[in-house]
Amino acid sequence: MRTHKVFIVxxxxAAWEVVAVLVNSRFLPSPLLVGATFWGLLSxxxxxxxAAVSLARVMAGFLLAIAVGLPLGVLMGWSPKMENFSVIIEMLRPIPPLAWIPLAMLWFGIGFQSKAFIIFIGALFPILSNALLGVRETxxxxVEAGKVLGASDSQILQTIILPNSFPSILEGLRIGLGIAWMCLVAAELTGLKTPLGLGYLIMEARDLGRADTVMAGMIAIGVIGYVMNIALKWMENRLVRWKP
Structure with a gap:
């Protein structure tokens, strides 16, 4: 399996190098040029x-989405009264995270908070929806067996509902993390108060016509996102050993 992955990469x-030879390097730089630029920026x-600035923004928005989305999703799936809030969630969910940028700038200005808010909005709904789905699919x-054995509602939630919801919850975390990184570049365009971040690097390189730097920034985002996704998969394998 690992050999196949290396072969695909x-x-x-190789295909990238062939196409780069056929077109203007201004539009599609070669892998060697992108690699050299990446190494130059890294060294x-x-x-x-x-990357550190972008990671801080992503983690702030992502962790806030977990703090809000997980308990809200579990409560909406568990409590019939909380389920009434699903109407509001279903109305807000189709709104693209980027549509919130004007409001984010009005509410939080152009600093760290507005960028983290956009990322929070992007990551929130998949986390919330998967938590709700995991509870409902128990x-x-x-649950009836737990009640027969005399378990309280809180005990049923802790020992039956949450363990059975883990696969769906962790899947929601992975989806939310991917969307958080997708929102990053746009979020970092909400003002230039802090001219740092991979999104800023990419857009500045675009203005300068440096496609190699653009692609180096994209690769950096991809690598960080890939590593974080592997970490979540490792967590899933540790917490959900019984999952087929």
Whole structure:
């Protein structure tokens, strides 16, 4: 399996090199040029500085989405009264995160908070929806068995509902994390108060006509997102060993 993945990556790079030879390097730089630019940014410390700022913004929005989305999703799936809030959620969910940018700038200005808010909005709904779905998909006979054995509602929630919801919850975290990184570039365009971040690096390189730097920034986002996704998968394997 690992050999196949390496082969696919090498094939992609080879195809990229062939296409880059056929077109203007201004529009599609070669893998070697992008790699050299990436290494130059990395060795100078600039890439790490941009990546650290972006990671802080993503984690702030993502962790806030977890803090709000998980308990709200579980409560909406568990309590019939809380389920009434689903109407509001279903109305807000189709609104693209980028549509919130004007309000984010009005509410929070152009600093850290507005960027984290856009990322929060993007990550919130998949986390909330998957938590709600996980609770609702718990087999009713398990809940009934808990009641027969004299378990309280809180005990049923802790010992039956939440463990059975873990696969869906963790899937929601992975989806939410991916969307958080997708929102990053647009979020970092909400003002230039802090000219740092991978999104800022990409857009500045675009203005300068540096496609190699644009792609280096994109690769950095992809690598960080990939590593974080692997970490979530590792967590899933540790917490949900019984999952087939």
């Amino acid at each position: 090498l094939t992609f790079i 100078s410390g600039a890439l790490l500085q941009h 087999e009713p006979y398990l």
